[in-house]
Amino acid sequence: MQLDNRLSRQSGGKMRTLLTLIAGSLLAASAWGDPTAESAVTDRNTLARVGDRIITFPQLNTQLNSTAVVGVSIPALGTPDRRRVMLTLLDRAISLNLLYLDAVDKAVPEDPGYRQELKAYTDGMLAGLYRRSYLKKDIAISEDEITDYMKRHFAKGTVLDDKMRPLIEAKVKKAKYVKHKKGMRAHLRDGMDVKIAIRHLEIEDDALRSDQQVIAEYAGIKMTWGETKKYLTTLNNSIDLDRRLQTLDQLIDNRLLARRGREAGLDRDPGYQSALAEFSVTRLVNLHRSQLIAGMEPTAQEIDDYFAQHQQRITFNEHRKLQMVVFQDEQTALDIVEKMEKGELTIYQAARDHSIDPRAKQTLGDFGWVEEGTGFPALDELVFALEIGELGGPVETPAGWHIVVVSEQKASKYTAIEDPDTRHKTRKLLLKERLNDYLAELRTQDYPVVVYEENLNRLLQEEAQWIAAKSREMKQHPERARIILEEMKALVE
Structure with a gap:
């Protein structure tokens, strides 16, 4: 059943919160939208279909019972308010999926800035995975190492009892970890010639330097000023060349770590793939939204006219x-x-x-x-x-x-358009309204949206009945209260 009126487009006042605070959790494949198969249309858990993506009851339920959804109250399981909030979240999920599909169709994933952010994110993730993997290996503690530590730090004849052994093992392991960490750069650059062009990193030349200028080279790969200046021109790195060089060394290490991670197959790690899916869609939606908003910028006269028409809503x-x-x-x-x-x-x-x-x-x-x-x-x-x-x-x-x-x-505020705060608020509301209108057009003309209200009603009723039954069971068998509470907790996780 399609809901044209009851699930209207997002209200202007909530769009900014919606996109900036929960975009990541709503659109990742594991969250609010999945590419759909034909059989999903009749799935009893399907609540909506947006183009080729589906939204299911478990996805909304997980989000509703998490802290990821900012600005939405979380009613208890089985309460009447739960349906109202679920409808709100469903409408939000529909809007975000619309933005995602529109971004893909408009080739936003090909945006150079987006691709560079995605590359930096994947490198950071893989570098972190490989770093942890590398530092954890070879940390086994031998009896000889424990004996040697005892000789160097304790008086002769000190007995190593069961209470002292874990403490000594922890000390030895930490020392090996620190040594391992210090040797990581040598491990990464073993047999590799890393060249840094210090003459192209002088701080006084920053404004004149071309983005294509090569500043470092390793393993046949060239690093340019354009791809690194974001990190090399921070406050500290803009006043101290040594700090800048240290940061560049860290960037090189990070790339080498990421390469080792790919070689080790860490890019197949489920946690990595899930995080990458969430980040890529989050950034895609936010970038597309920013581009849309930039093209909707109102003139000064349009802001004045909007305030005159909506003063009662704007004024506090x-x-x-x-x-x-x-x-x-x-x-x-x-x-x-x-x-x-x-x-x-x-x-x-x-x-x-x-x-x-x-x-x-x-x-x-x-x-x-x-x-x-x-x-x-x-x-x-x-x-x-x-x-x-x-x-x-x-x-x-x-x-x-x-x-x-x-x-x-x-005190009253936002009473006159001449006031900068009033103008700022009016402009934001006008932009949100224009974005809402754009989403409404996507919904009606570009990507078919079908909402299965009967599934939502049935699932909420089943949830309420299940909660009522568990509550009765807990009263009848208080000794099983902990087990029942665990079952109820599992329902929302």
């Missing part, structure tokens, strides 16, 4: 936090005010003992925050004329006679 009106007591008649209100002014009664006591608000005994008159212009006119006028801590009233409304005290205030 003044808010005040109230203590309030409501009375049946004016005379009672006046009597209480008189006692309060004499110090015979606090507003908390007045609310508890005299308010006609049925919640007053619990709230003690704490009414919370109110926005200017949203209440009864007479009460609104009183509230926003008071000073902080001043007692006001009584004033009549259809609900009764009110006395109030303002305890806190939040």
